[in-house]
Each structure stands twice: as C-alpha cells, then as structure tokens.
Amino acid sequence: MDRWNTMYQEKLRTPQEIALEFKSGDICLSNGQITEPVGMLDALAQRAQAEDLRDLRHYLLLPMREQRYMAAEMAPHIRHISHFVSGFDREAIWEGRADYLPSHYSQVPVLWREVLEGPDVFYCTVAPMDKHGYFSCGTAADLSEIRKKAKKLLLEVNPTMPRTLGSQIHITEVTALMENDTPITTVPAAPISQNDTLIGGMIAQEIPDGATLQLGIGGIPNAVAQALTGKKDLGVHSEMFCDSIAQLTLAGVITNDRKNIHRGKTVVTFTFGTRETYDFLDDNPAVEFLPVDYVNDPRVIAQNDNVISINSCMEVDLFGQVCSETIGPKNFSGAGGQVDFIRGASASKGGKSFLAFQSSAKKGTISKIKPMLTPGSCVTTTRSDVDYLVTEYGMVRLKGLTCSQRAKALISIAHPNFREELTREAKNMHLIV
Numbered sequence: 001m002d003r004w005n006t007m008y009q010e011k012l013r014t015p016q017e018i019a020l021e022f023k024s025g026d027i028c029l030s031n032g033q034i035t036e037p038v039g040m041l042d043a044l045a046q047r048a049q050a051e052d053l054r055d056l057r058h059y060l061l062l063p064m065r066e067q068r069y070m071a072a073e074m075a076p077h078i079r080h081i082s083h084f085v086s087g088f089d090r091e092a093i094w095e096g097r098a099d100y101l102p103s104h105y106s107q108v109p110v111l112w113r114e115v116l117e118g119p120d121v122f123y124c125t126v127a128p129m130d131k132h133g134y135f136s137c138g139t140a141a142d143l144s145e146i147r148k149k150a151k152k153l154l155l156e157v158n159p160t161m162p163r164t165l166g167s168q169i170h171i172t173e174v175t176a177l178m179e180n181d182t183p184i185t186t187v188p189a190a191p192i193s194q195n196d197t198l199i200g201g202m203i204a205q206e207i208p209d210g211a212t213l214q215l216g217i218g219g220i221p222n223a224v225a226q227a228l229t230g231k232k233d234l235g236v237h238s239e240m241f242c243d244s245i246a247q248l249t250l251a252g253v254i255t256n257d258r259k260n261i262h263r264g265k266t267v268v269t270f271t272f273g274t275r276e277t278y279d280f281l282d283d284n285p286a287v288e289f290l291p292v293d294y295v296n297d298p299r300v301i302a303q304n305d306n307v308i309s310i311n312s313c314m315e316v317d318l319f320g321q322v323c324s325e326t327i328g329p330k331n332f333s334g335a336g337g338q339v340d341f342i343r344g345a346s347a348s349k350g351g352k353s354f355l356a357f358q359s360s361a362k363k364g365t366i367s368k369i370k371p372m373l374t375p376g377s378c379v380t381t382t383r384s385d386v387d388y389l390v391t392e393y394g395m396v397r398l399k400g401l402t403c404s405q406r407a408k409a410l411i412s413i414a415h416p417n418f419r420e421e422l423t424r425e426a427k428n429m430h431l432i433v
Contacts, residue, residue, distance in 0.1 A: 004133035007171050015043035018178045021152060022047070024054045027118030029150070031140040032061035032083070033272050035124045037156035039180035045069040048077035057081055059101070059119070061108065061142065062334070063088040064185045064272060072097060083108050084334030085325075093331050102325070102378075105142075105239060105337035106296035112146045122150035125184065127163040134168040139184070139278070140270040141167035142239075142292040152176075160184050162278040166288035187272050189222065189243050195392035196223040199356050202395045203310060204228050206352060206388070210258035211306040214238040214341045215245060217273075220356045221310055228253055235259040237304055239296055239337040241271035241287065246280040261303045262288065269295040296337045301344025302351070309341035309353040313380070317373045318407040318426055320383035320398045322355060329376030342385050352387055359391040359415040367418035369410050371425035389413065407431040 022028070022044055030036050041058070045068040048056065054076060058069065061083035069078045070092050080098040082089050084105075092098035103111055112119070124144075126135035137144050138161040147153050147169065155169065155177040161184055192200075200223025207213070207228065212235040215221045225244030228234065235256040236245055245266060248254045256264050269292040271281065281287055294300055301307055313324040314332065325333050338355075345351035360367055369391075373379070386398045389410065396409035407426045411419050426432045 004129065004131075004171050007133070008129055008177070011171070011174055011176050013176050013178050015039055015178050016047070018154060018176050019043040019047040021154060021176055022053065022056060022121065024056065026120040027057050027059070028121040028123060029059045029112065029119040029143065029146060030122070031124040031137060031144055032142045032270050033140050034064045034185040035126070035138055035140040036060055036063060037123045037125050037154070038065065038067060039182065040123060040154065040156050040178060041067055041069050045074060045078060049074065053077055055079065059083065062086050064187070070098065082334070084336055085331045090332065100331045100334070102335055104296075104335055104339050105292050106298070106340045107293070109143055109146055109291060109293040112143070112149065119146065119150045121152045121154060122147040123154040123156070125156045125158050125161055125180070126169060127161040128157055128159055129171060130163070133171040135171070136161075136163040136165070137167040137169065137289060138162055138164055139272060141289040142269045144169070145291045147173070156180050158182070158184060162282040164281050164287065164289045165283070165285060166290050184278070185272065186275050186278070187217075189274060190217060190219045192219045192223045192226070195358055196220050197226075198392045199390050200224040200227045202390055203354050203356060206354070207231065207308050208306055208350070209233055211235070211308045212237050212259055212304040214307070214309045214345075215242050216240050216311060217242050218312060220312060224310055233257045235304065236266040236268070237262070237295070237301060237307070238267075239269050239292065239341070241266065241268040241277070241281065243273045243277045246277050249286070250280075256286075259304050261300070267295060292337070296340040298340055298344035298347060301341060302347035305349040305351075307345040307348035307351040309345040309351075311338045311341065311353070311355055313355050313357050315368045315370055315373060315377065316355075316389060316410065317370050318410055318422065318429070318431055319403065320386050320406050320410070321373060321379045322381040322386060323373050323377040324380040326376065326378045328374045335380050339381055339385060342381060342387065346385070346387065354388045354390055355381070355386065356390040359393055359413065360418070364415060364417060367415055367422070369414040369418070369422065371422060371429060404432050
C-alpha cells in the first residue's frame with residue numbers, strides 16, 4: 001500500500017500542471033458521459049487560450065454538462081467531436097464548431113483500434129484509488145480499454161464518483177493525475193406521462209419471467225419498469241444502468257439467476273442518474289461495468305435467452321425505416337447501441353426488440369409516423385431489422401409482414417388525426433391499394 005501511495009503522490013499534479021501535458025494537435029479521448037474530466041478540461045481550456053494552443057481534438061460520447069472548452073471563442077484551440085450528440089454539444093455541431101462521428105456504440109472502440117489515429121491522450125474521471133493501487137472507472141467503462149493505445153493516461157480523481165466493479169486502471173499505468181471534489185453530474189428521473197404508462201404496459205405484457213433486459217433512460221423505460229413489479233427472476237445485460245434497474249433489483253424482481261452468461265450479475269457499460277443510483281452502485285459486487293465492444297456485441301448479447309431490447313426513436317416511415325439520430329439533416333442524437341441490441345435480441349432464443357415512441361409531436365401537430373422520413377434524415381435502424389413498434393395507440397410486429405402489410409400496421413398505431421392522410425399517401429406510393 002505504501003508503494004502505491006508513494007507512486008500516487010509522485011504523479012499528483014495541480015490542474016494547471018496537468019494542463020502542461022498537452023500540446024497543439026493532440027488527439028484526446030475520454031470515457032463517456034459524466035466521466036469526462038471536467039476540471040482537467042477547464043484547466044486545459046485556460047492554457048490553450050492563454051498560450052494559443054491549436055487544433056486539439058477532444059472526443060467524447062454524450063457530454064452531460066456545460067464546459068468552457070466548447071465556447072465559440074475556443075473553436076481554434078479545442079475541437080469537440082461527439083460519438084453521441086446531446087443538448088450540450090448540439091448547437092456547436094449545428095454551427096460547425098464541433099462535429100459528430102456516427103457509429104454503432106459497439107464499434108466505437110473498434111474505430112479507435114483499427115481506423116482512427118491516436119489517441120495521444122486518454123483521460124477520464126475515476127473513483128479514488130483502493131489499497132491495491134486500482135482506480136475504478138466509475139460511471140463509464142465504455143472506452144476504457146483504448147487507454148492502452150494512448151501515449152499518455154491522465155486521470156481526474158473524484159471522491160463523489162462511485163466505485164463500480166469490472167473495469168479498473170492501475171496506478172502504474174498512469175502518466176499523471178489530479179484531484180477534483182466537484183460533485184459529479186446527477187440526472188433526475190424522467191417523469192412518466194399517461195402515454196408512457198400505456199406504452200410501458202403493452203411492452204411489459206410481452207416480457208416473460210426470466211427475460212434479460214436492455215433498458216434506457218426516459219419516461220417509457222421507467223413506465224416499463226413500473227409495470228414489471230410482478231415479474232420474477234429478470235436479468236440485465238444493457239448498455240446503460242438506469243434508475244429503474246436499481247429499483248427493480250431492490251424489489252427482488254431483477255435477480256439475474258436465469259442468465260446464461262454472467263449469471264447473478266447485472267452487466268452494463270455506463271450510467272447516469274440520481275445520487276441514490278450512484279450510491280446503490282458503489283462497491284456493489286452484483287453489477288459489472290465492462291467495455292462497450294463487449295457489452296454491446298450482438299454475439300455476446302444473443303448468448304442470453306429471451307433478450308428484451310427497449311429503445312426509442314424520432315420518426316418511422318411507412319416502409320418501416322427508423323430514424324433515431326437526426327431531425328432532417330441536423331444531428332440531434334446518435335446511433336448509440338440501438339442496432340446492437342436489436343440485432344442481439346433478434347439472435348437470442350426467444351428474444352424481442354421494441355421501438356417505442358409517442359405517435360405525435362408538438363402537441364399533436366406532427367405525426368412521427370410519416371409516408372417517408374423527413375428529407376435529410378438518416379436511417380438508424382433498417383426496415384429489415386425492426387421487430388416491434390409501439391405507440392400509445394397500439395403495438396405492431398413488422399417482422400414477417402409484406403410492404404403493404406407493414407404500411408397498414410403502421411397506420412393503425414399512428415395518431416388518429418393523421419391516419420387518413422397516411423392512407424392516402426400510402427396509396428400514392430403504391431404501398432397499399
């Protein structure tokens with residue numbers, strides 16, 4: 001222990017000192033979401049502006065808070081590149097000051113190993129070092145293995161980061177580290193609307209005892225979770241650990257006892273949520289945080305039986321094509337792990353995937369089921385991959401349906417105000433007679 005503490009002190013820097021580890025043109029990568037090293041990046045932004053460092057590139061998946069480095073005046077110094085767009089980098093991307101790199105979530109580490117140059121620096125926020133010299137990757141282990149390819153490994157140690165199990169970094173790997181006790185970002189639980197409850201209830205009816213779940217964040221997944229309280233021996237193999245998973249585990253609904261792999265363990269790659277969820281995860285041996293190229297690999301997902309994948313989308317056309325990333329040509333979100341889990345569930349014995357969404361937007365004035373996707377929209381999930389689609393007006397299964405049958409099925413779950421128009425357009429497109 002004394003050896004590791006000595007090494008820790010030797011590598012400990014102030015934020016200003018650690019900012020000196022960077023140079024113009026560096027390619028930098030962080031683990032995702034709230035493991036972004038916010039104190040380090042603030043110090044780097046100050047130095048970059050003061051000393052006119054140029055063309056540093058910062059790659060992150062889903063920023064979760066406002067950061068100085070993304071301000072308009074920082075554009076010549078640090079360019080943000082997102083693996084998954086959020087409300088904190090959307091405007092910068094739309095204005096061309098930042099960029100989006102599309103990829104299935106499972107393939108992001110593959111890009112870094114086989115396609116992309118770098119990284120020069122891997123950095124992230126971690127939980128404090130244990131007596132064996134290990135730092136926990138905390139709320140995100142998604143890209144953690146790419147640190148082994150980086151020239152420098154820089155850590156921001158935060159005591160409010162939960163110590164999760166499954167992915168650790170040893171002090172001997174670390175180039176330098178700093179400390180920051182600013183509380184990590186928390187995200188309140190999403191409210192559940194009446195339509196969410198309707199949708200959640202329909203999906204819950206399709207989930208058998210012993211199923212393995214993939215749940216995300218939002219009102220619909222929370223509504224599904226509420227409707228699962230009578231189920232038994234559910235398991236979790238999911239990219240995200242959401243608040244609902246903690247609640248269902250404490251209620252005895254999630255046991256992971258019937259999984260074929262990682263039996264007895266909830267397996268995820270990241271989380272963000274309430275402080276109560278972080279406290280549940282802290283030093284919890286029943287939950288493992290593992291790299292995303294393993295967790296989201298459809299071949300791994302499919303090893304469990306009865307995999308149930310639940311995701312959302314932005315719009316669907318009458319061919320069954322799904323857009324979950326853009327509003328027209330504007331990047332709004334990301335591909336994430338939607339296709340990873342849809343394909344994993346499809347290959348799982350007894351597996352099912354659900355894409356759930358409200359039938360309309362802007363107080364019922366816009367249908368989310370359209371004759372064709374909005375011009376410029378990107379197809380996230382192809383029509384050949386889609387299984388179940390669910391709105392507050394019903395559930396349909398597109399697998400096994402002809403083009404004509406698909407169009408009719410989709411119109412049946414559209415908002416009633418748009419069904420006549422959709423039927424007319426389907427006829428004009430020769431989808432139905």
